[in-house]
Amino acid sequence: MTLHCTAMAKRLIALAASAGLLLAMGACSRSDDVSSAASSSASASSTTKDGNVVIFAPSDGITISQQTPLSKWEKLVPEIVSSLKSKGVDSRNITVRTASSLDRQSQSVQDYVVNHVTGAAKKTKTTLVVAPVANTTESDRQYGDYVSRAITWNDDSSDEDEQAYAQSAERLVSALRLAQDEGMKVVLISNSLQEYVPDAFVKMSDAEQIGMLQAQKLASKLALDKTSSDNPKHIEVLLPYDTTDESGQDIDATFAQSVFKGIWKVLGPYFKDGKAVSPSGKLTASSTDDDWRKVAFEATKSEQIRQVLAERLGMDKDRSSHTRIDGVIACNDFVADAVIAELSDLAYTGSAADINPSITISGIMDNIAGKHDLKKKAVPDPIKAPESDDDDESADDSGKDESIDKQNAQWPIVTGYGAYAGSMPSIVNGQQWMTALENRKAFAQDIAKVCVRFNASQKIDGLSFVKNTTVSGQKTPTVQEDALAVSAYNLKKTLIEPGYISLADAGM
Incomplete structure (x- = not known):
């Protein structure tokens, strides 16, 4: 017990030092971070058997045209929340936080994890759903928000921007590893993180x-x-x-x-x-x-x-x-x-x-x-x-x-x-x-099922949409769905009937 506490203390000190977290725990949230939940804190619903699900997603990127792809975070996140509720997860147990940069997202994840670990309230099962913020170009964003990328960084870079990016990425990885050490599960969406292995990875289409x-x-x-x-x-x-x-x-x-x-x-x-x-x-x-x-x-x-x-x-x-x-x-x-x-x-x-x-x-x-x-x-x-x-x-x-x-x-x-x-x-x-x-609606259902199973201490290997793939050198349960290829022949069945678009959107 003493060894465990000492190891956790060292990890917390390292996290706090990277951002001055313990100096002003409540003042770390940034203006563009958005949190939403029926409860004011993660521990407010600790008696609920379903456990907590905390979603960390990027803010939607601005595209170079007024027309935007259907694959946007602002579309996927509400559908994950809706799917969680349909599977019996109380809305008070669901938290959503968005951030416009990896730096702000890593701060947000770190704040939550440290608060959860150091909190005096009784701990409940918790799954973190994290879509790491990736640096994208204007033309890249035209493909949609979900394109899978490998987020990597160079610790030895002499460039100040790259150094700051590396610090943000390492802060995020450290926070997620601490979460896992303390019994939380981590579901990583779309973008992998250098040398980090989540409990489950959601693989979207890559370039x-x-x-x-x-x-x-x-x-x-x-x-x-x-x-x-x-x-x-x-x-x-x-x-x-x-x-x-x-x-x-x-x-x-x-x-x-x-x-x-x-x-x-x-x-x-x-x-x-x-x-x-x-x-x-x-x-x-x-x-x-x-x-x-x-x-x-x-x-x-x-x-x-x-x-x-x-x-x-x-x-x-x-x-x-x-x-x-x-x-x-x-x-x-x-x-x-x-x-x-x-x-x-x-x-x-x-x-x-x-x-x-x-x-x-x-x-x-x-x-x-x-x-x-x-x-x-x-x-x-x-x-x-x-x-x-x-x-x-x-x-x-x-x-x-x-x-x-x-x-x-x-x-x-x-x-x-x-x-x-x-x-x-x-x-x-x-x-x-x-x-x-991307098959957004299927992914939302899949992610919700994974979270419910994790919070019930159940394995996800038996789910039909989960396959083992290699993530950061280790076999990892991976959620996969085929992309939806749409032409005039299947537009009605693929997009209109499921509710992705309306007849008016199709010009009918």
Whole structure:
């Protein structure tokens, strides 16, 4: 007993020294931290058998457009709370705290843990649900708040900002380890922490998976497996990437690199076999993962994206004829929205439903409105590309073959990610082929089940959505759900019926 108390005392002293906690315990909360609970303290409901659940989440990041992804913390946290209540957890036992930075979040977690450990009240089972605040760029935030990242730091850095970040991260890890030492359980959401192993990890899609998903859906819709090198598909990859932050410092390229790695894992073999080509020539049969910079560009403004697309298609100066483009991987819905606007200005026509069609746009809209079910019909793609003939009657005075240009002006497949509510009408009318988002409602239910089991001293290994993965070098129970890939064909079932969006959001 003496050894345990001594070890705990040392840990508390270390925590307190890092932030001056014991000098002003009640004054450590910051102005942008938000706490909510029916009780005024964690111990107020100590007699409740369900135990306490304390949620530490980031404040929602500000995105560069007025349109925002559906995967936002302000959406997930209330659904976790609602799921906990539906499973019998008293609202007085649920606390929510948000913070805008890792520094403030680590202070908040530390305050709670130390208060809980040193409090005189009878201790009750407690589970901490922590989504560590990650440093993200403007373009990264366009994918949504939940993208899984590994939060790492360098203890030996000479940069003052990096030193401060490392101190915040280490403070958070120390507080979470103390919580575990004192019998609390820790559920880490989305972002892992360097050399820290939680009791459970909630794995969201990472950058590479986001890239792979879009490439897979593009390859399927374009039927690349059946495509001939005599009639290759013309595909462009638009990879948004912020090169520097607001202070002019270089930004870590890991995220953008990983998105491209996922894309190229799927599309690389098709380019190598000649079944896919790039109209701009930026990607070739010999391209590798290291060529990601060739397709990366600054995408903080819609005008930048539109200009890049026009240049890639060779139509930034001369728009008299169209360049064939079968697919555009826009990476996120902010980029996709600008792509759609530019394609419209460049007079591309039709919709994604016209490519290897299985149903008409009118049929899709009727299905969403509940008028009838979808009926599929396969349409073959020609093995060889049409050839221009200047002597053909369809050629105009300039020698341009109008029939070829009409085919080249067909609307391409456009993919995105984030499921912006404002993008739904484009999904319905076929201008954007697909988007995707995390299965937020399923994750909320899963997290609530894990918390209830932890507070009841039960294992979670038997839950169907829990698999063992490696986190910081150790096997860890991990909550996983597949991302929801959304197109016009399944938008009703995937987004409208579960309540993610309304018919009005879909433009119906």
